[in-house]
Amino acid sequence: MNPRPTQEFFSIGEVCALTDLKPHVLRYWEGQFRFLNPAKNRSGNRVYKSREVEMILLVKHLLYAEKYTIDGARQRVEQFRRSGELKKEAARAASRQTMSEIRDALNAVLDTLDGRTAKRRTPPPSTDANAP
Numbered sequence: 001m002n003p004r005p006t007q008e009f010f011s012i013g014e015v016c017a018l019t020d021l022k023p024h025v026l027r028y029w030e031g032q033f034r035f036l037n038p039a040k041n042r043s044g045n046r047v048y049k050s051r052e053v054e055m056i057l058l059v060k061h062l063l064y065a066e067k068y069t070i071d072g073a074r075q076r077v078e079q080f081r082r083s084g085e086l087k088k089e090a091a092r093a094a095s096r097q098t099m100s101e102i103r104d105a106l107n108a109v110l111d112t113l114d115g116r117t118a119k120r121r122t123p124p125p126s127t128d129a130n131a132p
Helices: 012-019 023-032 050-065 070-083 086-113
Strands: 046-049
Touching: 012 023, 012 046, 012 050, 023 050, 046 050, 050 070, 050 086, 070 086
Parallel strands: none
Antiparallel strands: none
8 A cells, every 4th residue: 555645755666656657657647737747856867746746646536537538637627726726636636546545455454354365456358369
């Protein structure tokens, strides 16, 4: 389980672990959402602030849970900004992520206590004609 961000700066790997997203997704979103613009350190590596991690979680929620398109999520974030609700909504998205992780961890504990094997996520069957 990944705790809510408490440190000041995060590497892209840490952000991936916190948000359960792949690095290429974060890099793509940086091009799609101008407010996702992490600084770079002397080595040229991305350095994310806690606020940016919350914004990433808000975007993730809008895209994956609310099923917005990229453009729709961009517009929704702008609506939150104009109404003064952006900070609250970003914090709420981070809380949702934390609660989801807690729920998953508790279910895994219950499965263990009940003697059940933890449910494993299996990838969907490949639709590639060349797949084995």
